[in-house]
Amino acid sequence: xxxxxxxxxxxxxxxxxxxxxxxxxxxxxxxxxxxxxxxxxxxxxxxxxxxxxxxxxxxxxxxxxxxxxxxxxxxxxxxxxxxxxxxxxxxxxxxxxxxxxxxxxxxxxxxxxxxxxxxxxxxxxxxxxxxxxxxxxxxxxxxxxxxxxxxxxxxxxxxxxxxxxxxxxxxxxxxxxxxxx
Amino acid sequence: xxxxxxxxxxxxxxxxxxxxxxxxxxxxxxxxxxxxxxxxxxxxxxxxxxxxxxxxxxxxxxxxxxxxxxxxxxxxxxxxxxxxxxxxxxxxxxxxxxxxxxxxxxxxxxxxxxxxxxxxxxxxxxxxxxxxxxxxxxxxxxxxxxxxxxxxxxxxxxxxxxxxxxxxxxxxxxxxxxxxx
DNA sequence: GCTCACATGTAATCCGTTACATGATTCT
DNA sequence: AGAATCATGTAACGGATTACATGTGAGC
Numbered sequence: 001x002x003x004x005x006x007x008x009x010x011x012x013x014x015x016x017x018x019x020x021x022x023x024x025x026x027x028x029x030x031x032x033x034x035x036x037x038x039x040x041x042x043x044x045x046x047x048x049x050x051x052x053x054x055x056x057x058x059x060x061x062x063x064x065x066x067x068x069x070x071x072x073x074x075x076x077x078x079x080x081x082x083x084x085x086x087x088x089x090x091x092x093x094x095x096x097x098x099x100x101x102x103x104x105x106x107x108x109x110x111x112x113x114x115x116x117x118x119x120x121x122x123x124x125x126x127x128x129x130x131x132x133x134x135x136x137x138x139x140x141x142x143x144x145x146x147x148x149x150x151x152x153x154x155x156x157x158x159x160x161x162x163x164x165x166x167x168x169x170x171x172x173x174x175x176x177x178x179x180x181x
Numbered sequence: 182x183x184x185x186x187x188x189x190x191x192x193x194x195x196x197x198x199x200x201x202x203x204x205x206x207x208x209x210x211x212x213x214x215x216x217x218x219x220x221x222x223x224x225x226x227x228x229x230x231x232x233x234x235x236x237x238x239x240x241x242x243x244x245x246x247x248x249x250x251x252x253x254x255x256x257x258x259x260x261x262x263x264x265x266x267x268x269x270x271x272x273x274x275x276x277x278x279x280x281x282x283x284x285x286x287x288x289x290x291x292x293x294x295x296x297x298x299x300x301x302x303x304x305x306x307x308x309x310x311x312x313x314x315x316x317x318x319x320x321x322x323x324x325x326x327x328x329x330x331x332x333x334x335x336x337x338x339x340x341x342x343x344x345x346x347x348x349x350x351x352x353x354x355x356x357x358x359x360x361x362x
Numbered sequence: 363g364c365t366c367a368c369a370t371g372t373a374a375t376c377c378g379t380t381a382c383a384t385g386a387t388t389c390t
Numbered sequence: 391a392g393a394a395t396c397a398t399g400t401a402a403c404g405g406a407t408t409a410c411a412t413g414t415g416a417g418c
Contacts, residue, residue, distance in 0.1 A: 004404095004405080012288035012291070015291060020368090022369050022370075023369095031287070032284060032287055035278060035279065036279055036280070037277050039406070040371090041373095041408080041409090042406060045371090048371095063369090063414085066369065067369075090303050090304070096214070097215070097277075098217055098277070099217070099278065102337055103186055104266050107197075107266060107333065110193070110262060110263060119266065126271030149290070150290045152288065152289040155355065159348070159352075163344065170340055185377085201396090202398070203395095204396095204397095218378090219378090220378070221397095221398085221399090222379070222381090222401095223377085223379085225400090226399090244387080245387070250397090
């Protein structure tokens with residue numbers, strides 16, 4: 001069985017207390033979405049796969065007449081998650097993100113000065129809004145986990161918020177440079 | 182015809198002087214690779230598509246007995262590129278990167294303290310190496326374009342290098358915090 | 363009563379990667 | 391002579407997204 005990062009996301013979210021596929025998607029949407037997007041159509045087949053492999057146990061957990069599944073980790077599932085967490089070798093998994101905004105900036109020399117400025121402003125606005133979103137929506141939610149001793153989600157959220165802030169400042173300086181001419 | 186970011190990467194690289202598919206891949210490898218990865222197997226079909234759509238012109242440009250193609254932008258191609266560069270609406274294209282390292286950090290509460298520290302150290306080392314790579318390989322190359330008035334590739338490279346530096350420092354502080362206990 | 367959130371899945375499609383296949387030139 | 395680089399493609403595969411399809415519960 002071939003376990004991908006999305007498999008471990010699934011296992012990890014269940015370990016953090018998400019029980020249903022829907023709950024996993026919801027939790028991912030407000031936390032890991034920025035560095036590991038998932039869609040519902042991915043989650044359900046993945047849950048089935050993980051159950052077939054013996055890493056998850058599925059119970060029926062209907063809510064009234066609405067059917068619902070409740071998943072829990074098996075010992076094998078817990079072990080697989082821990083092994084993956086320890087197996088990180090930088091270099092094996094190079095950083096790579098896809099960002100259409102940066103791609104445009106890369107080619108911005110093709111634009112007249114005015115449009116260059118507009119593009120940089122748009123990118124700064126985007127960083128600003130992304131940072132605000134993380135600070136206002138993600139950090140408070142993940143901080144509430146800290147009382148339970150789960151602190152890394154909040155750390156990652158703060159790292160993300162601070163990094164967006166840094167990029168915003170960087171782009172603001174570039175904007176000022178462009179305006180000087 | 183449906184133009185994707187990779188289509189504009191192709192057009193943009195040709196505008197910056199890359200002539201063959203191989204040259205586009207090579208240029209992308211040392212510049213846009215970090216925020217928009219491409220593979221050769223993507224470039225060639227894309228070039229064919231863009232030529233069929235009239236955005237590129239293809240000439241034969243053999244080197245000895247070795248066949249080679251030389252592409253240039255048509256007016257339509259230039260217009261399409263400029264239109265895309267101006268069309269950036271933040272919100273329409275949300276930032277999203279996939280990072281297995283951050284995903285692991287998010288779930289790091291599952292690990293014993295010692296392994297948590299090792300993971301943070303590995304992530305810092307990765308940021309450090311990525312930053313060094315950009316500073317040493319990408320910035321010098323793109324800076325050499327600045328004499329020709331092409332300055333955004335170097336700006337993007339510096340933004341990347343500085344951001345990796347910021348993340349490295351952030352993780353170093355986290356590392357110190359973890360060691361204090 | 364209506365709308366939104368909860369909840370689970372499948373099908374079609376798109377996009378990208380790895381691996382394969384081939385061959386010429388340049389450098390050591 | 392051999393290795394690395396230049397150069398162009400195709401085929402198979404895998405992984406993720408969008409859209410489709412269906413139905414219940416809770417709050418206004």
